[in-house]
Amino acid sequence: MAEGVKPRVKAPSKAAAGEAVVLKTLISHQMESGQRKNADGTPIPRSIINRFTCEFNGKSVIDIKMEPAISTNPYFEFEAVIPEAGDLKFTWYDDDGSVYEDVKSVAIG
Amino acid sequence: MDFTRRDTLALGMGAVALTVLPFRANAAADDAIAAFTGGAAMADTGVTLTAPEIAENGNTVPIAVEAEGAVAIMVLAAGNPTPGVATFTFGELAGAHSASTRIRLAGTQDVIAIAQMADGSFAKASSNVKVTIGGCGG
Numbered sequence: 657m658a659e660g661v662k663p664r665v666k667a668p669s670k671a672a673a674g675e676a677v678v679l680k681t682l683i684s685h686q687m688e689s690g691q692r693k694n695a696d697g698t699p700i701p702r703s704i705i706n707r708f709t710c711e712f713n714g715k716s717v718i719d720i721k722m723e724p725a726i727s728t729n730p731y732f733e734f735e736a737v738i739p740e741a742g743d744l745k746f747t748w749y750d751d752d753g754s755v756y757e758d759v760k761s762v763a764i765g
Numbered sequence: 766m767d768f769t770r771r772d773t774l775a776l777g778m779g780a781v782a783l784t785v786l787p788f789r790a791n792a793a794a795d796d797a798i799a800a801f802t803g804g805a806a807m808a809d810t811g812v813t814l815t816a817p818e819i820a821e822n823g824n825t826v827p828i829a830v831e832a833e834g835a836v837a838i839m840v841l842a843a844g845n846p847t848p849g850v851a852t853f854t855f856g857e858l859a860g861a862h863s864a865s866t867r868i869r870l871a872g873t874q875d876v877i878a879i880a881q882m883a884d885g886s887f888a889k890a891s892s893n894v895k896v897t898i899g900g901c902g903g
Contacts, residue, residue, distance in 0.1 A: 676860030689869065691846055716856025718864065723849035725842055727825040727867040727900075734853075735860025 661685050665746055667760040671738040679710065679717075682731045683748055683756060689724035705730060705756075707749040712762075713742035738762050794841050794848040794877065801839050801852075801879060802887045811888030812838065812880035818893075820870065823900030829865035832880035832888060838864070839881075844874025869900035 666680040683705065690702030704724055710717040717736040736744065741764045748756040812832040820826040830838045830853065840850040853864045870876070877891040 678860075711856075712858050715858050716854075717858045718856060719854040720864070721852040721854070723851060724847060725845050725850040725869045727869055730866065732864060732866050733829075734864040737858045737860050739858070 661748075661750075661754070661756055663746065663748060663756050663758040665744075665758050665760055667744055668762065669760075670763050670765045673764050674737065674739055676735045676737050677762070678733065678735055679744070680731070680733045681708070681710075681746055681758075682729060684729050685748075685750075687724070687726060687728045687730060691724065703751050705748045705750050708732060709747045710734070710736065711745045711747075712736055712738065713740070717744075738764075740764065791843050794843040797839075797841055797848050798877075798879060801881070805885075805887050807879065807887045807889040809889065811835075811882065812878055812890045814840075814876065814878040814890040814892050815865075816876050816892040816894050819895045819897070821897045823870040823872065823896040823898055825867040826870050826894060826896070826900070827865065827867050828876060829863065830878045830880075831861065831863035832878075832882070833862060834883050835862045835880040835888075836883055837881045838862075839879045840868070841877040841879070842868065842870055842874060843877060845869070845871045850876075870894060870896045872896050872899045 661684060663683040668677050671677050685705050688700055688703040692700050694700055702724060706722050708720045718734050744760045744762060746758045815829040830840060832838055837852060837854045839852045841848045842850050850868050855862050873895045875891045875893050880888045
């Protein structure tokens with residue numbers, strides 16, 4: 657499923673140097689588990705986002721391997737340390753090869 | 766009600782199947798644990814798993830994991846058709862080594878979190894979640 661996927665990220669625009677900030681991410685995706693069957697009884701093929709990463713200025717914050725047991729519209733909340741001004745880059749990897757990205761700039765102040 | 770020899774045998778087989786099936790479901794989870802830990806012993810403290818006692822809807826069960834000094838945390842749902850849920854790998858800029866998300870649970874079962882610490886040791890926590898409506902859309 658490549659249509660209708662919309663990443664949403666909540667990140668502060670400012671942080672003190674070295675501060676740990678809370679990041680919340682949500683991406684609309686149906687996360688078809690491959691377990692469900694349609695009306696004919698044939699299984700609906702799996703179609704999920706299988707990996708999510710967050711980086712700050714190229715340095716890894718978190719790398720999550722996702723399996724079909726993650727709910728529809730995957731939501732994650734975690735913390736990142738902001739050592740300097742820069743960009744938080746969020747990346748989602750779909751089973752079908754699509755990659756969804758979002759970038760949030762964080763200033764020091 | 767009279768039990769014929771055939772009924773008794775069928776009952777016995779049913780009872781055997783009931784006791785064996787949960788073990789089969791857990792075998793996949795045990796394999797996943799062994800693959801993650803390499804068979805190493807796991808401490809009972811060091812990782813915190815927060816999950817509701819009762820989840821009305823198995824489609825979205827909020828969980829949170831936290832382990833100070835962890836490199837990675839694997840979350841398993843032993844009673845799901847496939848036990849894997851997610852593996853959180855923390856990078857150098859991770860703040861508190863915690864994360865929360867929402868997961869699917871097929872039914873009442875144990876959710877397990879296993880943390881790999883920086884020194885190579887492992888810690889385990891599990892929490893039983895009662896699910897009213899399963900989340901696998903059978």
